[in-house]
Amino acid sequence: MLFSPSAYAIDDNSISLQQGEVKEAGAAEALKLQAIGTLADLASKQTPVDAFLFDSSRYSKWQSSEEQHFMALYYDAVTVLTSGQGQGSLKSRIYGSSSLKSKPAQVFALISETAKYDDLLKEVLDNAGLLKDEPKSGIAAPAKHPIRQAFEGHKARLQAEFTRARLRRKCPNIESLKKVLAEEKGLLRKLHPRWARINALTVTDVQSVVKVLPQSSQVDKLSNIFDIRGKGHGYCTDEHIPNLLAFSPEVDLTNTIAYKSGQVILQDKASCFPAYLLLGNENSGDIGDIIDGCAAPGNKTTHVAAIMSAKDLNGRIFACERDAKRSQTLQSMVTRASAEKKVDVLARQDFLALKPEDARFRCVTHLLLDPSCSGSGILGREDIPRLSLPKDPRAAANNNSNSQAMTQLKKRKRDDEDIRLVEMDLEQDAAADEEAAAIPATEERLLKLSNLQSRIVEHAMRFPAAVKITYSTCSIHEQENEVVVSRVLASKIAKERGWRVLPRESQVDGMKRWKHRGVRNRDSKNDANTLDDEHLEACIRCYPEDDQRTMGFFVCGFIRCAGARNSKRNGESTLKGSNEEDDEEWEGFDS
Numbered sequence: 001m002l003f004s005p006s007a008y009a010i011d012d013n014s015i016s017l018q019q020g021e022v023k024e025a026g027a028a029e030a031l032k033l034q035a036i037g038t039l040a041d042l043a044s045k046q047t048p049v050d051a052f053l054f055d056s057s058r059y060s061k062w063q064s065s066e067e068q069h070f071m072a073l074y075y076d077a078v079t080v081l082t083s084g085q086g087q088g089s090l091k092s093r094i095y096g097s098s099s100l101k102s103k104p105a106q107v108f109a110l111i112s113e114t115a116k117y118d119d120l121l122k123e124v125l126d127n128a129g130l131l132k133d134e135p136k137s138g139i140a141a142p143a144k145h146p147i148r149q150a151f152e153g154h155k156a157r158l159q160a161e162f163t164r165a166r167l168r169r170k171c172p173n174i175e176s177l178k179k180v181l182a183e184e185k186g187l188l189r190k191l192h193p194r195w196a197r198i199n200a201l202t203v204t205d206v207q208s209v210v211k212v213l214p215q216s217s218q219v220d221k222l223s224n225i226f227d228i229r230g231k232g233h234g235y236c237t238d239e240h241i242p243n244l245l246a247f248s249p250e251v252d253l254t255n256t257i258a259y260k261s262g263q264v265i266l267q268d269k270a271s272c273f274p275a276y277l278l279l280g281n282e283n284s285g286d287i288g289d290i291i292d293g294c295a296a297p298g299n300k301t302t303h304v305a306a307i308m309s310a311k312d313l314n315g316r317i318f319a320c321e322r323d324a325k326r327s328q329t330l331q332s333m334v335t336r337a338s339a340e341k342k343v344d345v346l347a348r349q350d351f352l353a354l355k356p357e358d359a360r361f362r363c364v365t366h367l368l369l370d371p372s373c374s375g376s377g378i379l380g381r382e383d384i385p386r387l388s389l390p391k392d393p394r395a396a397a398n399n400n401s402n403s404q405a406m407t408q409l410k411k412r413k414r415d416d417e418d419i420r421l422v423e424m425d426l427e428q429d430a431a432a433d434e435e436a437a438a439i440p441a442t443e444e445r446l447l448k449l450s451n452l453q454s455r456i457v458e459h460a461m462r463f464p465a466a467v468k469i470t471y472s473t474c475s476i477h478e479q480e481n482e483v484v485v486s487r488v489l490a491s492k493i494a495k496e497r498g499w500r501v502l503p504r505e506s507q508v509d510g511m512k513r514w515k516h517r518g519v520r521n522r523d524s525k526n527d528a529n530t531l532d533d534e535h536l537e538a539c540i541r542c543y544p545e546d547d548q549r550t551m552g553f554f555v556c557g558f559i560r561c562a563g564a565r566n567s568k569r570n571g572e573s574t575l576k577g578s579n580e581e582d583d584e585e586w587e588g589f590d591s
């Protein structure tokens with residue numbers, strides 16, 4: 001029997017195997033076949049699962065190291081799926097494994113992509129009777145590349161069955177087949193757009209950029225970007241965040257000049273909330289300098305810079321990052337977004353070690369805090385597959401002897417290489433975030449995280465001129481969200497300095513209109529969420545896989561009451577140039 005679709009269930013971004021099912025003869029080999037097909041699909045980036053079926057010859061020319069890389073990747077996938085069933089989610093099994101030769105992110109992407117097409121592959125393989133012919137050891141053969149050889153041996157039969165499977169679904173072409181398969185699996189409901197923020201630091205006219213992007217026709221509803229029935233995908237302008245566009249996930253913007261030159265930044269919609277909430281409503285008189293306390297890889301930092309530029313605000317942005325490697329990514333991202341003139345990267349700097357009374361931070365009025373969290377809102381790679389694959393070496397043979405063309409080519413390659421390095425950094429950061437998300441969110445872990453998160457917000461409240469803070473996480477857990485807000489509001493420093501939550505009615509328009517607000521006692525068992533209804537209204541939540549199609553996210557704004565801002569005890573009044581004559585003591589609010 002083949003690897004049966006009933007042997008696993010795709011649920012909540014994880015695939016869990018039911019014990020025993022995959023031990024059937026040939027199951028592992030069938031999965032290897034599925035893996036090859038899907039891998040071929042991802043490698044070609046233009047045709048779906050049949051890429052290998054129709055053109056397996058292309059892979060026979062590949063260098064052995066690349067072949068080995070491919071082989072290791074799907075052997076790893078088989079290992080993951082056939083061992084450790086019932087021991088945690090797919091993600092935790094991959095990221096927790098010490099025996100994989102390939103990158104965990106690639107193995108995850110391979111399996112989740114394969115899972116999309118397993119029904120079709122099963123049908124094709126079943127009908128081709130492939131495993132029936134090789135009953136003992138599946139389709140494996142002993143020579144150099146057994147799976148490919150076995151596959152090629154049955155190619156004609158597989159091709160015929162594949163065509164029949166397509167025609168049975170009344171699909172005139174591969175593109176429509178992909179769509180039907182996605183519908184069969186209910187994947188369309190789960191599809192996540194490719195969110196793209198147009199960078200106001202380099203672009204003044206959004207339309208001029210959109211014109212040169214793939215899928216440049218505008219659709220009116222978000223759900224219509226997924227409507228690919230022969231009409232093209234189009235893009236949709238977001239209704240909450242300025243300069244944010246949604247594309248179909250199949251649209252690859254990373255190859256465009258606009259992306260490479262930093263005019264377009266790929267950033268989930270929810271991740272755009274904090275900077276917009278922090279600055280969207282502010283005028284030049286309200287703002288001094290800004291600290292992004294936990295900045296890498298820099299999406300929110302560059303968003304802050306873009307809003308400041310669009311509003312013609314003068315302050316500086318201090319972008320603080322504790323981790324050395326991620327500090328480099330942050331610097332690259334700041335450069336790529338053309339934000340260097342506005343941003344001082346404080347590399348390897350623990351935000352908690354910054355001294356609020358340091359003269360450098362005298363004029364810091366706004367702080368954005370997006371600390372490490374459980375990452376439970378991060379969408380799995382089955383929603384956003386990102387797989388780096390070796391390049392087809394034949395593409396490189398396309399050389400030109402003309403020296404001018406060669407020079408241009410070299411330059412482009414250098415540029416591409418730079419982009420690739422930043423991409424790799426971002427990819428590794430994303431993988432690390434996913435890795436963190438794969439660690440079980442035990443009560444103990446959530447409590448530790450929430451302790452640290454509360455400390456970070458309370459530390460921000462100590463900056464003498466600070467008047468506004470946003471706190472955000474990509475977690476769906478109350479313990480890291482509303483509970484942190486409760487704890488912070490109850491803290492000594494918040495009371496002393498007159499901090500309170502930014503009420504919904506004072507929020508910038510797009511955030512005021514956002515429908516998902518804070519929750520109480522959904523998962524916290526310790527009654528630590530003491531927020532009243534008004535506080536909950538002030539909190540903003542995002543849920544993965546609802547009709548808004550964002551990742552899971554939380555953000556809350558804090559502001560300082562007017563009376564407290566003028567208190568001399570708290571340092572300077574609010575902004576640059578304040579005088580220091582008033583010596584009265586601020587006693588703080590009671591609650």
Ligand SMILES: C[S@@+](CC[C@H](N)C(=O)[O-])C[C@H]1O[C@@H](n2cnc3c(N)ncnc32)[C@H](O)[C@@H]1O
Pocket residue numbers: 271293294295296297298299300301320321322323326349350351352370371372373
């Ligand atoms: C969730 S990520 C931030 C994502 C970032 N805001 C963005 O939008 O691209 C959290 C980052 O904060 C850093 N971090 C955590 N605690 C920190 C601290 N105490 N000081 C400085 N950086 C910290 C982590 O290394 C990590 O890079």
